[in-house]
Structures are given as structure tokens and as C-alpha cells.
Amino acid sequence: MTTEWWSGAGLALALASMGVVSGAAKAAKARARRDARRAAVEEKRREMRARFAREWAGGGVVVDSATVGSAAVGPVGAARVVDSSPRPESAPRPAPRPAPRPVPPPRVREDYYPRNYDDLYPAVSTSKRSKASSATTERNELRRARRKEQRAKYFNLVGSRQHGKSRDERERVIAEFERKIASPEPMEWLFDTASGSPFDAAVFGYAAKSLWRERYLDALAGDGAFSDVFLTHQSSKVAAQRFGAGDAVLKCSNPFPGVVNGGAVGDGYRMGKVEATTLASVPTHPAIVRIYAAFLEKSRNESYLLLSAAGKDAHTMRENGELTPRDVRSALRRVLHGVRHCHSHGVVHRDIKAGNVLLSPTPANARVKTKYRATLIDFGVAKQAILADQSHCSMYGTPGYQAPEMLLGDMSGKVDMDEYAKVDMFAFGVTAFFLCTGKELFGGSADENAPNKPEAEAKVKRVAMAFWRRDGDRGGDDDASEEDASDALILSSMLSYADMKMPANHARRFVEMYGDAGIPVATATTTLERRVVEALSRSQPKPFAELIAACLAYDAKRRPSATEALLWKDAWRDVADDDVEDHSWRSGASEVCFLPPATTM
Ligand SMILES: Nc1ncnc2c1ncn2[C@@H]1O[C@H](COP(=O)(O)OP(=O)(O)O)[C@@H](O)[C@H]1O
Numbered sequence: 001m002t003t004e005w006w007s008g009a010g011l012a013l014a015l016a017s018m019g020v021v022s023g024a025a026k027a028a029k030a031r032a033r034r035d036a037r038r039a040a041v042e043e044k045r046r047e048m049r050a051r052f053a054r055e056w057a058g059g060g061v062v063v064d065s066a067t068v069g070s071a072a073v074g075p076v077g078a079a080r081v082v083d084s085s086p087r088p089e090s091a092p093r094p095a096p097r098p099a100p101r102p103v104p105p106p107r108v109r110e111d112y113y114p115r116n117y118d119d120l121y122p123a124v125s126t127s128k129r130s131k132a133s134s135a136t137t138e139r140n141e142l143r144r145a146r147r148k149e150q151r152a153k154y155f156n157l158v159g160s161r162q163h164g165k166s167r168d169e170r171e172r173v174i175a176e177f178e179r180k181i182a183s184p185e186p187m188e189w190l191f192d193t194a195s196g197s198p199f200d201a202a203v204f205g206y207a208a209k210s211l212w213r214e215r216y217l218d219a220l221a222g223d224g225a226f227s228d229v230f231l232t233h234q235s236s237k238v239a240a241q242r243f244g245a246g247d248a249v250l251k252c253s254n255p256f257p258g259v260v261n262g263g264a265v266g267d268g269y270r271m272g273k274v275e276a277t278t279l280a281s282v283p284t285h286p287a288i289v290r291i292y293a294a295f296l297e298k299s300r301n302e303s304y305l306l307l308s309a310a311g312k313d314a315h316t317m318r319e320n321g322e323l324t325p326r327d328v329r330s331a332l333r334r335v336l337h338g339v340r341h342c343h344s345h346g347v348v349h350r351d352i353k354a355g356n357v358l359l360s361p362t363p364a365n366a367r368v369k370t371k372y373r374a375t376l377i378d379f380g381v382a383k384q385a386i387l388a389d390q391s392h393c394s395m396y397g398t399p400g401y402q403a404p405e406m407l408l409g410d411m412s413g414k415v416d417m418d419e420y421a422k423v424d425m426f427a428f429g430v431t432a433f434f435l436c437t438g439k440e441l442f443g444g445s446a447d448e449n450a451p452n453k454p455e456a457e458a459k460v461k462r463v464a465m466a467f468w469r470r471d472g473d474r475g476g477d478d479d480a481s482e483e484d485a486s487d488a489l490i491l492s493s494m495l496s497y498a499d500m501k502m503p504a505n506h507a508r509r510f511v512e513m514y515g516d517a518g519i520p521v522a523t524a525t526t527t528l529e530r531r532v533v534e535a536l537s538r539s540q541p542k543p544f545a546e547l548i549a550a551c552l553a554y555d556a557k558r559r560p561s562a563t564e565a566l567l568w569k570d571a572w573r574d575v576a577d578d579d580v581e582d583h584s585w586r587s588g589a590s591e592v593c594f595l596p597p598a599t600t601m
């Protein structure tokens, strides 16, 4: 019927004269042209997406930065990685756009980097440095020297007298040591005097003598609130055969009384044990410090960890102006690899910060182009999925780096590990902010009088230190209230941003903890997200700045996981090339590819 209508020339003419057919035909043609144009544009977009994915994301898989970190994100832990390949026709299409816009020209590579990208960041002075008087420094030096002396005596003692009295005994001790150290099972490299039996103490002593020697305890590599770390050379043949030629450090816990407020806080033995067992339970990874052996001395409440030497801490290097934005970004990528590795083995670090990231110069013959290799250290307050915490969760971590759900005690008891892992992502975000801006994000240099300084050590250690430094034997109440005050301060610093909103259950907890008068209100003129993106994109590529902002979301579910962060679109151009590295551990080298193939994600 219709064709006859159309083919009827007379009728067509008649209609044309009425201006109807010509209008409809034109409209149909225009529609067809528009459809063709749209299809061409869509095709071009697909091509570009695929190309970007190939060039910058390494595996052809990218995380769509528009979905991660937005309300559209699925349940926690669900895979949120999207394939960049063209959508199959059956897949649900996004709502049609009103009008096709011209395709923007592909971003030129140079536009990606801000100016001065390869210049050193200027040095920054922190309150910690400027405030430490020479008297304090001198006192600390003296204390450290005294501790070193005491250790020397102790090492001499265990190294000489505790190997068993009779020849038989000695042989048994040596056999036990050799059995343990030859074991492929890292838990066997832990020498523990816990049983209190003379035999264990003798094996401990023999191991200490074989694996490190006090006279080789060298310069101080660094110190934390809880330990002195010395460079040491693997002097013995056993050590050299066992661990290769690399230098090691000996992390010696400082002596502590061990009990604060009835709880075993500041327990050198227990904290060493947590760190040693955590490191031993995670398969070795180039971005995580390696443990060679651990000496856990129950009766002295001390621990000595023999670890791979990993360089200088990133916090100090940033303060000294020794890093460029490129160095920082590549170090952060490596840290993410390390964090991802921990998370995939049921470990949450809980104390990520620049002070716990060490950088060592890349060897000249290495395949990677980056200047430094980053290593994550200090697993003293790490959380292992299988072990229960000894303290309230808000105690773990460093003030200013703790996620809101930690501060508000929302992570106590049984918590899904994927969810718990997001506290590391928050701390990672704060760390990145510090490394890129030289400023602490929360409760930092802006408030010099704050009771806590963000560069302070992990809280659980701080409380122990405060106790240790006090001469009397009062309880720890003062410390507890000081912690509360500083937590409240950090929280109000976070909540001053309009996008950092407490959900109802957090608000209830806040009132329980601090009373309802103190509920912080948003006072900042900008959102945290905007502040972070603006501050970071001055020295870093914008997609990277956006990733860091997403890590700092109040809602843990909106923070990307470590894997998602590694796959964040465009955040890691260039530095992702260094994901493959030769990694030699024990005998023979093996190649480790950090990024798993996309199919396993
Ligand atoms: N493997 C290592 N290689 C080189 N230096 C280290 C190593 N481990 C620790 N250090 C130095 O010692 C400092 C304290 O070590 P850390 O493990 O963080 O102890 P704490 O638990 O007391 O904070 C670090 O900041 C670093 O300077």
C-alpha cells in the first residue's frame, strides 16, 4: 500500500506541492545521516579507548574512574574492573546522549605532565624538626648509646655462653639450628625463647651468633619510637649462604616494661612477634621488606629482627628535598603493589606512611627506569586476618593517617578483611598527599599546638613510650585522654569538609565518645576531594590526583582497592612500565611480574 502511495507520481507531486512529503523525506535523510555520524563517532571512541588501554594500562584493562569511587559502585570487594574492549551489542547501553559532540583530539603526551615534573620538590621543614632542641637530640643520643652498650653485653652473653654445657648438648643445639635455618618454611626462622627452656635459649643464642655478630653492628640505619635499627653485615658463612650477599639491618626493640593500664602495650617481645610472623606469613615480594630471621626474647621482653636493608625513609627524603614528582609517583606505585600483595594474603598493614616507606637507589644494571625502589617496612601493628587484636582498633596507626572508621572504633570485632583493607587505602592517600605537597593533610602543620603531631609514631607505640619515659608507675589514663583529644581533633579536621559526612552510626559513636556538643560541622569552603585534586595536580598528573582523592573518601566502600588503584585509568602512565622486575631471593634469580594478568582479577 505504502509503496503505491509513494510511487504514485501524481500523488507525490500533489503532496510535494503541499510541502509534506519533501519535509518527511528530508527528516528521514537527516536522521539517517545523524545515525551514521553517531555510529562513526562511537566507533572512533571505542578505538581510542582500546588504544589508551593498550598504551597506558598495560593489560588492556582499565578501571573506569567514573565508576570507582562514585555512588554507582557495587558491594565491597566485588570486582569493579571493567573491560575496555568494545561492549557487546547485548550489553545494556548507557542512556543516549542528547547530541553527539565532536571527538576531542587525543591528549598529547606532554599535556599529561605538569610543569616542573622532573624538578626536585623543595625541602620542607616540619614542626618535628624545628622543635627538636639540641638538648633533646643530645639526650636521645645518650639514651641510644646506652642501649647499644647494653645490647652489646647481651649479644656477647648469648653468643658465648648459651650453647649448651656438654658436647652432646652443643651438638643437639647446632643440629636444631641447622634444621630450622634450612627449612623453606619462614616460620622456622623465628627463634623464640618463649618456652623458657634452656634448650630454646641455647638455640636462640647459637642462631644469633651464626647469623649476626655484634661487632658488625654498624651505623644506625634509623630509629622509630619503638626500636633502634642498625646496619649489620652478614658476617658468617651460614648467613651469606642462606641469604645472599645483601646487607641486612637488625631491628632491635627498645626495652619496655610491657604493661600499660593492665594491657600488654609496648611489649617488645609481642610486637616483634607480630612483625616477624606477619612478614613470615606473606610470600616474599620485592616491595616488602624481607625477613631473614627473628630473635624473640621473652624473658627480656625484647625482639631482634634481621631484615633486608632497604634504604632511606621517604618522609626524610621528601623533607630534605631529594625527590621529584616522578620519583614520588613511581614509589607510590610500588608501595601499592606491596599493599596489594599484603591484602591478598590476609594482612592489613595499618601503619602506612612515608616514614614506613624506604627508598633505595635502583642498581645501575636494573631493567627498571625509575631512580628508586620503594619498600614497605614496619609491620609491628599489622593485622592478620587470623589473629585477634590485643588493643582497641583505634589504637593502631598513626594520628592523621587513620581512617575515620578506625578512629570511631567501627572496625573492632569481626570485620570483613576487604573492608578492613580500606584503612590502608586511606593511609596511602594521606601518605601520597604528604609526599606530593610536603604538608600533612589532617591536623598537621596548620595547627602547631595540636597535642599530636602527625609525624608522631604509631599510637600504640606512643602510649608505650609515654609510659616508659615517665619515672613513676602511674597508670596510663593521661595518655588515654590525650589520645582521645587528638582523635577528636583529627576527626574535626576531617569533618570540616562538606564531602566528609558521618553516617548516622558514626555520629552516634561520636556522641558516645566525645559528647554531642562537639560534633564537628563542615566549615571549609571547599570539599576535601577538590582540595586534594587541586593541591596534587600542581605537581602530578590530574588522573593521579583524582585517584588519591578517591582513596580519601569518607566512605570506605567508595575508596578503590589496591588493585583498582593500580589499574586506575591514566594515573600511572610511564611508571607502570617498571612493574616487571628481576627479583632474586635465596639461590637463583626469578622474574617477578607485579601485575597479575587481567584474567585473574
Ligand atoms: N630494612 C630497613 N633498612 C633500612 N633502614 C631501616 C629498615 N627498617 C627500619 N629502618 C630504619 O629504622 C626506622 C624505624 O624502623 P621501623 O621498622 O619503622 O621501626 P618502628 O617500629 O620503631 O617505627 C625507619 O624509619 C628506618 O629509617
Ligand SMILES: [Mg+2]
Pocket (backbone or CB within 6 Å): 224, 355, 356, 378
Ligand atoms: Mg616506623
